[in-house]
Amino acid sequence: MSTEHCRSCGSCGFPMRIPDDFAGSNPDTEYCSTCADEDGALRPYDDVVQANADYLVRQQGIDLLAAREMARALLASMPAWRERP
């Protein structure tokens, strides 16, 4: 996580600034509201990949399969998923 700037989601890197950015609107959680449930528990990997791919498609219109591949590549570098086989 960044220590000088606002915190970023440990799952997808999304910068979290306001309470609604955090899972369950709880600023003590490590993850954003997309990657974790109301209790702050990380959602299943495939669900997080899909949510991040949908976001890329919605914002930039890229191909869904390419977006899924990009989402997997993005998550692979994040603390929550780095050790995933």
Add this chain to the structure above:
Amino acid sequence: MSAYSLSTYSFNMPTTATRPSQRTRQRDATRRRLIQAGLRVVAAEGFAGASTAAIARATGKAHGTVFVHFPTRAALVAELVAEVGRAMSAELAQLASGAPTLPEVLDAHLLALKKHEQLYARVLCEASTLPKSARAQVFALQSGIAFRLRNAWQRARAQGTARDLDPVALSNIWISLTNHYLMNRDLFAPGGSVIAQCGAALKAQLLDLIRP
């Protein structure tokens, strides 16, 4: 590095509530130096010139030290791109607070681009050769900009100050425009900042396009 200070980059270091051991502090400091040196080498030579050997040389450390902290060159490159992306997206998150207008979002984006112009232009020019995770960082950052633009456009449209259009097209036009100028900054603003020189004109062009 002439155009900006590396102190801009926070380096993604773990934080602990307790005082870290001397060994941990030394390890973290070495990792910081490697990232700092990596950013310097990339700014000067591009990613193509940022070999692990060159980065190790820039820190005065043995080549093998790099691999103590990063298992592969791809992991190091991904971390360098992530560092730039984190710094830029954090700045956007700070500036685009509340319900910013379209001009405010464009200004915030231009400010972040100007601050990180040299490194971000390198990232864009070499994006297709970067590891997938690094390229994904670029797209994640661009999606953050697109998200803010879309929200600001929706508010402007509701107020009758922006015309109907495909919000994906709006974002992609803006991203394409700024990326084109950044990737050819040596032609648009030789020796200077292309965002400082052309940013205001780019913003005016986009606002002209969406005027009802």
